[in-house]
Amino acid sequence: MTDIAIFGASGYGGQELLRYLATHPQIRVAAAVSGRWAGRTVAEALPHLEGFHEGLRFTAPDQPLPSSCAGVFLAVPHGTARDMVPRVEGLKIVDLSMDFRDESDGFVYGLTESNRNRIREADRVANPGCFATGALLALAPLASIGALAGDVVLSQTTGSSGSGAHAKAGTHHPERAQDMRAYKVLSHQHRAEIEDDVGRMGAGPCAVSMVPQSGPFARGIFTAAHVRLDPRLDSETDSDTDPEFDPFAIFAKHYADEPFVRMRPDTPTLRRVARTNYAEVSLHVADGRAVILSTIDNLGKGMAGQAIQNMNLLLGLDETMGLKTPGANA
Numbered sequence: 001m002t003d004i005a006i007f008g009a010s011g012y013g014g015q016e017l018l019r020y021l022a023t024h025p026q027i028r029v030a031a032a033v034s035g036r037w038a039g040r041t042v043a044e045a046l047p048h049l050e051g052f053h054e055g056l057r058f059t060a061p062d063q064p065l066p067s068s069c070a071g072v073f074l075a076v077p078h079g080t081a082r083d084m085v086p087r088v089e090g091l092k093i094v095d096l097s098m099d100f101r102d103e104s105d106g107f108v109y110g111l112t113e114s115n116r117n118r119i120r121e122a123d124r125v126a127n128p129g130c131f132a133t134g135a136l137l138a139l140a141p142l143a144s145i146g147a148l149a150g151d152v153v154l155s156q157t158t159g160s161s162g163s164g165a166h167a168k169a170g171t172h173h174p175e176r177a178q179d180m181r182a183y184k185v186l187s188h189q190h191r192a193e194i195e196d197d198v199g200r201m202g203a204g205p206c207a208v209s210m211v212p213q214s215g216p217f218a219r220g221i222f223t224a225a226h227v228r229l230d231p232r233l234d235s236e237t238d239s240d241t242d243p244e245f246d247p248f249a250i251f252a253k254h255y256a257d258e259p260f261v262r263m264r265p266d267t268p269t270l271r272r273v274a275r276t277n278y279a280e281v282s283l284h285v286a287d288g289r290a291v292i293l294s295t296i297d298n299l300g301k302g303m304a305g306q307a308i309q310n311m312n313l314l315l316g317l318d319e320t321m322g323l324k325t326p327g328a329n330a
């Protein structure tokens with residue numbers, strides 16, 4: 001077993017890391033760091049984890065980490081992770097905040113499906129944002145063959161857990177239930193992250209317009225990405241019989257061997273991916289345009305699940321370890 005530590009273990013991300021890692025065959029949580037819950041056992045603070053992480057108590061942020069730790073997850077707010085890195089120097093790091101998504105300080109951007117070869121060689125991973133993950137999984141098949149450029153319009157609806165464990169007016173149930181609203185229209189912080197990463201994949205210059213929305217559910221992000229189809233891929237041209245230029249064949253090939261991305265012939269759903277590290281993607285083409293839909297659990301593939309996938313790679317383990325739990329249909 002390899003020992004790891006979790007900072008921010010009382011947050012939604014930290015709690016999900018504890019849940020997934022409860023059954024991980026090769027990783028043991030040796031330190032769960034939380035100011036709020038310091039001294040309590042995992043089962044006292046999180047009764048759904050009774051019987052797992054036996055003997056583990058949350059420890060205060062000023063306590064030293066066990067010397068056995070080989071890796072650390074930083075599941076803390078933006079701006080705080082950067083201050084913590086000097087404390088965990090020498091350990092494998094997966095940071096869930098946006099502090100290093102520009103690949104500063106030796107961090108590699110952690111969209112696993114696009115970057116796994118670089119992640120395997122790295123010591124530090126900047127886990128992608130949840131909106132960015134949903135968008136990039138939709139755009140990657142076109143971006144990676146150089147068939148994405150120009151305007152990309154993203155309509156993305158997230159659940160309330162995207163705002164973390166601390167209640168705010170915008171996440172309060174009476175305000176959020178049975179309602180739908182947009183926020184940070186055209187100004188969300190993940191826009192630049194998406195533009196940067198499609199560029200790394202091989203896209204031409206893209207202008208991303210994002211309309212993030214708050215949905216009346218706790219988990220999940222539903223993404224609709226609208227793009228103009230590269231003329232080479234437009235089935236009305238004479239290239240329509242060549243699989244190299246068939247958009248459906250391109251998506252099928254791109255995700256054929258991906259353990260956590262499933263192509264769907266119709267619409268993806270949030271329910272099927274909830275509490276899992278799976279993502280669903282579907283492609284719809286008409287009149288020279290394409291709409292790509294994707295669903296993820298913002299706390300799963302959008303956060304803790306992908307963070308574990310990346311930590312598995314940093315530690316030289318099979319990237320699927322601890323993550324192959326099926327979703328549910330109801």
Ligand SMILES: NC(=O)c1ccc[n+]([C@@H]2O[C@H](COP(=O)([O-])OP(=O)(O)OC[C@H]3O[C@@H](n4cnc5c(N)ncnc54)[C@H](OP(=O)(O)O)[C@@H]3O)[C@@H](O)[C@H]2O)c1
Pocket residue numbers: 007008009010011012013014033034035036037061074075076077078080096097098128129130161162163164165166298299302303
């Ligand atoms: N929620 C999502 O869907 C999502 C998805 C992707 C990425 N992220 C990012 O992942 C990180 C964690 O998100 P979250 O949703 O788990 O947040 P959260 O629920 O608010 O939890 C963050 C935890 O960090 C600790 N913390 C708070 N302020 C701190 C400080 N100044 N210094 C050290 N620790 C502090 C707190 O634990 P104690 O008070 O107990 O110490 C808190 O429970 C954030 O950067 C977030 O943007 C979130």
